[in-house]
Amino acid sequence: MAYNEKLADRVREILSAATDAITEKKMFGGLCFMVHDKMCVGVRPDKIMVRIDPDKSEEILESATGAEPMVHGGRLMKGFIYIDEAELHTKKQLQHWIKMALDFNAIAKPSKKK
Numbered sequence: 001m002a003y004n005e006k007l008a009d010r011v012r013e014i015l016s017a018a019t020d021a022i023t024e025k026k027m028f029g030g031l032c033f034m035v036h037d038k039m040c041v042g043v044r045p046d047k048i049m050v051r052i053d054p055d056k057s058e059e060i061l062e063s064a065t066g067a068e069p070m071v072h073g074g075r076l077m078k079g080f081i082y083i084d085e086a087e088l089h090t091k092k093q094l095q096h097w098i099k100m101a102l103d104f105n106a107i108a109k110p111s112k113k114k
Helices: 005-018 054-063 091-105
Strands: 023-028 030-035 037-043 047-051 067-072 076-086
Touching: 005 023, 005 030, 005 091, 037 054, 037 091, 047 091, 054 067, 054 076
Parallel strands: none
Antiparallel strands: 023 030, 030 037, 037 047, 047 076, 067 076
């Protein structure tokens, strides 16, 4: 599975400082960090995916450089945003997106169990 291991380590470090309720799963062609059994942050080869408040997605996409909506299987995934690695040089930049994902994770409903 191809994902950016250095970026995954940076995400892991920030998430671990915020919570101990983290699990990792390989999905969407990368590594996904689940917090409280809910999808939170994903790492791909050249970007991260954050799960944010769907009601704020459009506003964030319009104002953020290097951000794009997630499309999976031809379907727009509202509330899931990709951020290009080029916009994540500093720890502060990465923390900004992870905090947004953690804030939504606290109120997000868990996925239905299969």
